[in-house]
Amino acid sequence: MKRFVRDNGLSLFFFAIFLLALLGQSVAGLLRTNQELAEHGRPLETYWSFVFSxxxxxxxxxxxxxxxxxxxxxxxxxxxxxxxxxxxxxxxxxxxxxxxxxxxxxxxxxxxxxxxxxxxxxxxxxxxxxxxxxxxxxxxxxxxxxxxxxxxxxxxxxxxxxxxxxxxxxxxxxxxxxxxxxxxxxxxxxxxxxxxxxxxxxxxxxxxxxxxxxxxxxxxxxxxx
Structure with missing residues (x-):
């Protein structure tokens, strides 16, 4: 496992931060969307409904x-x-x-x-x-x-x-x-x-x-x- 991580460190690093950034984008986007919906008195979205929107x-x-x-x-x-x-x-x-x-x-x-x-x-x-x-x-x-x-x-x-x-x-x-x-x-x-x-x-x-x-x-x- 250590050798695998060492030999593939560059791709693993960027794939990991890609997933973290994508997760962060989804959470921030959900919060922004629900803030806008709340301001207009509309029902809030769930996390998964937003991700697939x-x-x-x-x-x-x-x-x-x-x-x-x-x-x-x-x-x-x-x-x-x-x-x-x-x-x-x-x-x-x-x-x-x-x-x-x-x-x-x-x-x-x-x-x-x-x-x-x-x-x-x-x-x-x-x-x-x-x-x-x-x-x-x-x-x-x-x-x-x-x-x-x-x-x-x-x-x-x-x-x-x-x-x-x-x-x-x-x-x-x-x-x-x-x-x-x-x-x-x-x-x-x-x-x-x-x-x-x-x-x-x-x-x-x-x-x-x-x-x-x-x-x-x-x-x-x-x-x-």
Whole structure:
């Protein structure tokens, strides 16, 4: 167990704080919702009714889809785009999908490597793009859940104000939907761009996301090897 925790500490740490943050969001959201309901003399919601409500689901999915879009675009962009001096980038001149030898696929795959890296055809194509494919699938599913939950929330608000309900197709082209969506996208893109740029000049000793402290700004960790 100790070895498992040590070998998987990074993912376990973030999964744990994710669950704590999600729990905190659900509790805070319930308290806020019940405060608003009490002010209007309406029945209060239970914890589980709130967690499965469209209000909570749309807020969660809205953040998930922007996060996975961020990583989807970053992973794909770093295949072809570089940033000199950043540890988040390949060195200039290494743009592209790289050779089979360097990627250790096909005839160059080690005997203990992933099986789909040793084969040819569609299976290897899927495997060598599996990270982008999975990130893209999670982004799309989160976006779909956000939009479906969002139209329910909007129609509930419309009903309260005596306005007609709208369809899903109308909602996804509405200012309401894109205002909520782009608020998250712009912050995620800024965060990734800042990480790429700041890591050229700033350091964190011992972090795999930072260059060695004494490495010149214009030199990436890959170029120093």
């Amino acid at each position: 469209s209000d909570f689901v749309v807020d969660v999915a809205e953040n998930w889809q922007s996060e996975f879009l961020q990583f989807l675009l970053f992973i794909a962009a770093t295949v072809w785009l570089v940033q000199r001096g950043s540890p988040e980038s390949k060195k200039p001149g290494d743009e592209g999908v790289d050779s089979d030898e360097n990627q250790k696929v096909g005839a160059y795959a080690p005997a203990n490597g992933p099986r789909w890296a040793r084969v040819t055809g569609w299976r290897r194509t899927v495997y060598e793009n599996s990270l982008v494919l999975v990130m893209g699938a999670i982004f799309f599913m989160s976006w779909l859940v956000q939009s479906l939950s969002g139209v329910v929330v909007m129609n509930e608000e419309n009903a309260q104000h005596g306005e007609p309900a709208i369809t899903w197709a109308q909602y996804i082209v509405s200012p309401e939907f894109w205002d909520r969506t782009l608020q998250n996208w712009q912050s995620e893109f800024l965060a990734v761009g800042s990480m790429v740029a700041f890591s050229i000049f700033l350091r964190q000793r011992g972090s795999s996301e930072s260059k060695p402290v004494g490495l010149p700004h214009a030199v990436s960790a890959q170029e120093s090897e």
